[in-house]
Amino acid sequence: MEEELIRIKNNAISLILEAKSQKELEDLKLQFLGRSGHLTQLSKNMKHVPDEKKVEVGRLFNQTKQILEDTIDQATKSLKTQHKKAQKINLDVTDPAILPPLGNLHPVTQVIEEISNIFERIGFTRERYPEIDYDWFAFEALNFPENHPARDDWETFFIKQTPDPKYGPVILTPHTSNGQIREMLSKQLPIKMLNIAKCYRRQSDVSHTPMFHQFETLVVGKDISIVDLRGTLDYFVKSYFGENRKTRIRPYHFQFTEPSFEVDISCGVCDGQGCKLCKAGWLELGGAGMVHPNVLKACNIDPEKYSGFASGFGIERVLMMREGIEIDDLRTLYANRLEFLEQF
């Protein structure tokens, strides 16, 4: 009985789908579902079905009937639309669309997402550390001497709060590098960290905003070398700026790295030939270096056994270095004019 039902169903469906006219469909309906149709005929055999199977077969019977009815309905509709297609309707496709809502993500968010994705692909774990932190994490443990200009109140914002006896004054972090210290103190080696956060400095002009964003990488483990740093920078630059861009590192000076580097990328406008926008074919990207042994020591890591590299770049800077984005005043990014934001 069940097999017979399935056979009838399959047979009927294939005939329905092949039907080319309304008339054909009507005939099929009669043939299968009509008073003397195949299904009705079959239903008369119900009395031969054993009692325990009656419920199930009954349901299957109803289902089959339902499916055939639906299929014929749909086939009827689709024949009707085919018919309609032939008739031209009056439609100006250049009239404006009815748009679904679409807002905008801030360009800084877009850059952060892209950078996170790039570094995640090569095994970096994103972390977040305090924006307001003690001097010890932001300067002292990073090997800044006591009278370093960055520690004075011309450059860094201080919070009105009694300094901690151990960790010193509370400040708005002027860089993401406090994350290096907090990462090394709280995690097991090896470390591959990406830290993206807001930073604050006492500056406001066309190329500075008192609040900005940095992304910081930190890799610490056995035998981490300048070669690893170069590889990571190359991977980032090619992924973010394009395959044809080159990276170079030059000697520089930072308190918390030794050796320290300035990272340049080849200019995208002149392709490294030298032009008005670049310095002899190169654009400065930011700072990097090998983690200073004093920094490792401050985090209870033996600099004789382990080494590491770190880099810290401005999100706003890599955003502005993208071709096609020439923002003449950095403060525009945080002025939140909708005319501006809607372009991103």
Place this chain on the structure above:
Amino acid sequence: MNIKILDSWLKEYLETKATAQEIAKELSLTSVSIERVEPYKNDWTYDIEITTNRPDLASVNGLAREAGAVLPQNGIKATYKPLQLKFSSSDTASGGGIEKRTGFSTSLEQDNKAKLDIQVNTKFVNRICAVVMDVQIAKSPEQIKDRLESSDIRSINNLIDITNYVMRVTGQPTHVFDYDRLGSDKLIIREAKKDEEITTLDNKTYKLLGGEIVAENAKGEIVDLLAIMGLANSVVTEKTKRIVFFVNNIDSSKVRKASMELGIRTQAAQLNEKHLDPNLCETALQYGIQLYEQLAHGKIVSQIIDIYPNKLTEKQVKVNLQKINSVIGVEVPKQQSVDILKKLGFGVESDDPRHAELVSASAVIPAQAGIQKRKSWILNQVQDDKLSVQNDNLYLLVTVPTIRAYDINLQEDIIEEIARIYGYHNLPSKLPLLNTIQTQQQGKNQYYWEQKSKNALKYWGFTEVYTYSMVPENLYEGPLDKAVTIANPLNEEFVYMRKTLVPSLLQVLSENKSFESVKIFEIANVYNKRENKLPEEVRMLAGVIRQPQISFFTVKGYVEQLLKDLGITAVSFKPTDQGGNGASIYISKQYLGEIEILDPNLINFELNFELLIKHASLKKTYIPAAKFPPILEDISLIAPAEVLTEDLIKEISKQNPLISEVTFLDRYENTRTFHVVYQDRTKNLTTEEVKHIHSAILQSLHKKWGIKEKN
């Protein structure tokens, strides 16, 4: 700081056929950034960015020394030709001081007319060298003028030009006084007192803040602001016949402080604040005397003064050869490391007896470095290291030239020297090993949820804004004495670390008045003050909708759908207890945030995003489609307004497990209609059963609130 140097000037100290562009490129890659090479007459000028740790490169001589080490490493022939002085400093390196030099003292005994007595405080004076000379004022020769002017230094006359010329060649700022205008033959070097007044040689008057280092004459008049700028009362004039050529090295942090506070940023100040080698004083004095003799008919008429209370002692750094390779990432042959260091003026000794021939440090050190070996110290070190020698763990003992004394302290500093000259561009590039990556479940990744939320809002038409964490007083919500406050704000716009995001968003709306309908949002931290702890930072999500006649339920919809998309159940909305109109939102019993109706066209919401993420879940439950048809029913109830719809739904739902769904359909006056789905997953429901449940519902509603069904 940036300085400019002419290519032909550099090549006076550097024998090479390399072009200016080649030199600039090689130095930029290995040493100091040469930002531009620009044509100047038939020559080129280098525009050089001096990093704070390398003041030794802010000089023609220093740059030539560096280029002499860098260029050959990259296959370009070049030889450093050190500055030639009449009396090489190696004569005096044993500590004699200049005044004992035979050449000077003989000439002095015959013609010792002028006296100069300088008293110093050794707390802040490291070294002072000075001499009185008879001179004739004149214009400088063209070459001197060109070299200075291409360096952005104005040529004035030979007496002043020589001081600048010496500074540029040696890197040591120098000064010239009119000896007869000093008003005495005695100078006292002291700290200035508060409110003392000076007039600098450019005729500007300053009130001192106290602590600046000044020179005072016997009459108690200040005649010099040391290391920063000369004063009008002692500067040379057209009538000058006798000069004091004066070179000093004083506490660099005092120089920086004074220069920054007074706002006098001369090249001298910018160099003197960078920890110069006191030995440069001697070089500068000697070179200056030579130039006064050549260009101004100079004749020494006094003792040569050399006060050097704080002698710089040389240091040695022990460098593990293995460490060199592991930091650089490639194997650098030992001999190559040694060669690089020697070319840069370092002394190198190996503690490996097999390489004893390397020990010949002094031979290659430029004269002015003045290196003295401290034998006993080295011996101790070697003995300490005997064990490591046996383990083939070899070291280099590196003597640091005094020109690099403040810059080089550790093994890593030496490794940097080797690495950069070896050439960063010669290193391969590879990714760090991936064999130990932290695992992270997607559902526990806050950044995943954050991005998902932002995208949801974006596709509902919201625009994301970034506003400042610091707000002015009028945007701060709450008592100011509990605010996280900036002690040294830049201006009154940025004083308090905000406690809520909504005021900043409202500010954005007020700055975008031309847009009638606006939906904006932000995810950012707020800051709560805590006693004796860092402020608490909490991530919040806030949004503001401005739209004519905006419905509360539209905004509730955004919040509800967002929570649903993040897999958060057990959400409830309650009448707000914050005052005003709106709703408080809870996840289970925890307070999540508010929706607030500000006026008929303006609604905002602010949610604790961290709590939201904590409850976010990727978990999905699948229930197969029911095999038996449900029975559907709409029930209209006459219910008092104070009974909440949510409570009605709860009450109806709990009457029977066969009620699978209750939804609110509409409200008309005092009647609310609900759609009820009855479903038995095991069999067909009978009308009889449904009738039974229906009356149970009505009974309980009536009992609880006196509610009746509408007929």
